[in-house]
Amino acid sequence: GIEITYVNLWTAGKGVNLTTHNHDNEPHPLGPTFAETHWVFNNGTGSGGMYSADSQDGAKTAVYPMQRGDEHGPFFFVDTESRGPSLRENGSVDYPWHGWESGVDDKPGQAYDVVAAFETNPRYAEV
Secondary structure, eight states: OOOOEEEEEEEEETTOBOOOBOOOSOOBTTBOOOEEEEEEEEOSSSOOEEEEESSTTSOEEEEEEOOTTOBOOOOSOBOTTTSSBOBOTTSOBOOOEEEEEOOOOSSSSOOEEEEEEEEEOGGGOOO
16 A cells, blocks of 8 residues: 555757756655666767755765666655665655756757666665
8 A cells, every 4th residue: 555666758859958956855755755776778879967065055065977777766865774765854755956867968969968867765675
């Protein structure tokens, strides 16, 4: 009776930034908290990937290029005692500011990143 994982597929063309976010919304039945990982079906330009930032509108602090078949592991903070996701006071999984940005290249035409976001119930996520 417990939902374990939602899988969302998304596509982004060249140079698209899918917004900086940190999943800090208070969990509710239609928007539960989750431990998120991504798997790359295609990196259209070969230079797209995850990034971390110092704030929602701040500069990127690190960029993690990901290629076809890559999965980045936990991007959330880990509770060292439980080895599971660290939770905020409101019950949401604690993430740094992060996002996905597609790459660019000098080739004509469009290229697409296709990525799966696995949103796993934090009770079933262990690092």
